[in-house]
Amino acid sequence: MAAALVIALPGLLISACSSQSxxxxxxxxxxxxAAGRATVGRAALASRRPEAARAVRLLSQAAQAAIxxxxxGQEVVxxxxxxxxxxxxxxxxxxxxxxxxxxxxxxxxxxxxxxYLSSDTDSQSPEGVLGVTAPLVQLLESHYVVAYAGTxxxxxxxxxxxxxxxDDGSIAARFWxxxxxxxxxxxxxxxxxxxVISQDVLIDVSFANPAALPxxxxxxxxxxxxxxxxxxxxxxxxxxxxxxxARGWQVPSGLxxxxxxxxxxxxxxxxxxxxxxxxxxxxxxxxxxxxxxxxPATLPGWRKTKVNGHVxxxxxxxxxxxxxxxxxxxxxxxxxxxxxxxxxxxGALPHDGPTGFWKRMSxxxxxxASWANPFH
Amino acid sequence: xSHLGDRLSALVDGELGGAELDRAHAHLAGCEPCRAExxxxxxxxxxLRGLLDGAPAEAAMTRRLIAMTGPGGPVPPxxxxxxxxxxxxxxxxxxxxxxxxxxxxxxxxxxxxxxxRPSARRRRYLVLGTVSLVVGLGTAAFTVGxxxxxxxxxxxxxxxxxxxxxxxITTGEVPFPGPAVGxxxxxxSPDGPPP
Numbered sequence: 001m002a003a004a005l006v007i008a009l010p011g012l013l014i015s016a017c018s019s020q021s022x023x024x025x026x027x028x029x030x031x032x033x034a035a036g037r038a039t040v041g042r043a044a045l046a047s048r049r050p051e052a053a054r055a056v057r058l059l060s061q062a063a064q065a066a067i068x069x070x071x072x073g074q075e076v077v078x079x080x081x082x083x084x085x086x087x088x089x090x091x092x093x094x095x096x097x098x099x100x101x102x103x104x105x106x107x108x109x110x111x112x113x114x115x116y117l118s119s120d121t122d123s124q125s126p127e128g129v130l131g132v133t134a135p136l137v138q139l140l141e142s143h144y145v146v147a148y149a150g151t152x153x154x155x156x157x158x159x160x161x162x163x164x165x166x167d168d169g170s171i172a173a174r175f176w177x178x179x180x181x182x183x184x185x186x187x188x189x190x191x192x193x194x195x196v197i198s199q200d201v202l203i204d205v206s207f208a209n210p211a212a213l214p215x216x217x218x219x220x221x222x223x224x225x226x227x228x229x230x231x232x233x234x235x236x237x238x239x240x241x242x243x244x245x246a247r248g249w250q251v252p253s254g255l256x257x258x259x260x261x262x263x264x265x266x267x268x269x270x271x272x273x274x275x276x277x278x279x280x281x282x283x284x285x286x287x288x289x290x291x292x293x294x295x296p297a298t299l300p301g302w303r304k305t306k307v308n309g310h311v312x313x314x315x316x317x318x319x320x321x322x323x324x325x326x327x328x329x330x331x332x333x334x335x336x337x338x339x340x341x342x343x344x345x346x347g348a349l350p351h352d353g354p355t356g357f358w359k360r361m362s363x364x365x366x367x368x369a370s371w372a373n374p375f376h
Numbered sequence: 377x378s379h380l381g382d383r384l385s386a387l388v389d390g391e392l393g394g395a396e397l398d399r400a401h402a403h404l405a406g407c408e409p410c411r412a413e414x415x416x417x418x419x420x421x422x423x424l425r426g427l428l429d430g431a432p433a434e435a436a437m438t439r440r441l442i443a444m445t446g447p448g449g450p451v452p453p454x455x456x457x458x459x460x461x462x463x464x465x466x467x468x469x470x471x472x473x474x475x476x477x478x479x480x481x482x483x484x485x486x487x488x489x490x491x492x493r494p495s496a497r498r499r500r501y502l503v504l505g506t507v508s509l510v511v512g513l514g515t516a517a518f519t520v521g522x523x524x525x526x527x528x529x530x531x532x533x534x535x536x537x538x539x540x541x542x543x544x545i546t547t548g549e550v551p552f553p554g555p556a557v558g559x560x561x562x563x564x565s566p567d568g569p570p571p
Contacts, residue, residue: 272529291534301536363520368520
């Protein structure tokens, strides 16, 4: 079938088309439509299990291909939420085993960002494309039932299709891997009601080794933004991260929505240490950034809103990042996850409650007593 | 209303430092209400310290408390306040242990019993003073206790772009620095987004 997506934006019309067809276990040309609507029972899931081994192998190969294959193309990332849709188009270059450069298009007046470069050259970060990395593939296999779904096509190339299903029988995601190289070409993620909440497509892909990465040709205004405030120390292992609890950091081993702590990093900003905690179930990805301190009363570029009963700031315009302070720590959540999961995550982290009369009096008396204390 | 909010209390306490302190001083230089409030808080703090300086020495107070609660000794009876109706003399002088302290003697007893008015006035003053102190301290505590928890630490403005890039690197995605948000353009098929 042909799935066409046309998103109209002020000053920009983006049309991303992909042609997909399945001929395997997913059930041919109606696979996408049927899967989007359908939930299947456990019996159907059981029937898919013989294909699980093949799916696991394909996922591992795809994670490896994202590192060892030289490629370049355009990545179109589309997200939907109750508030509307958002789309981002990036050019991406990758040299086998080496550097990845992403340059995000200036998508018209509605996007404030300048042309954007990111570079991962330290070989310490899990390189991947369309969120297919080795650690995330492991999480995907442990949280979902994966099944091979036959062959299809994406970006006019023959592709192998793999699906991830929830225990309740609803489809969670579908992947298209290039048949020749196993590079991920497309990923569609569904919420529990089988609605598409994100679609990532790699188009105009070529597998030649890029003669020169475009970093040198970047405009002067462009920024290399991988670590504008200093290098991140990491990735930190899970036991290292849990050990940080003794030093007063909030490091939950898991977050609502079945998200597991799987990675983390640390950096030194001008205002102190920043801790990054990565949580995922293989599809939903939530980064929790922590820094000791408090938020100012106003935050330019952020909007005050209420999430799960808590007052937080949401970054404009996409509101994909949320921040608040609680118990002397500033929390910032960057999430690629369903809205319900994000709400639950926000609710699970510490917040400052509203100051009641007695709490305020108690704090005042403590402060007055400290003033009267000659040894203070 | 204080423009510095809870930072004013922190400033008076000497808890601010670095750029935060500079900013607070810069604000004070140009803000009369905040300067006045800071002066009031400092005066209140000085008075509280002064009250404590005038109090009995701690060691003496401790000795007296220990003496009162020490084992073996009889607990001194509470002093009974004499209720006297004006114009009436007591039929006979009060007897029994009125006080454990050495008093002026039996001849002095009637004289003290016939001075009811100053005692009542003193009591009124005592009650009035106590109420004023409680109200004053309560108001001060409520004022000083406002403005959030004021936990120590710097004011943080999250560098969302840096976080977005780090999130992208961690998850194998492209950075999402500032996506465009358009009207809901979701496909209406079951494959589409939630309504």
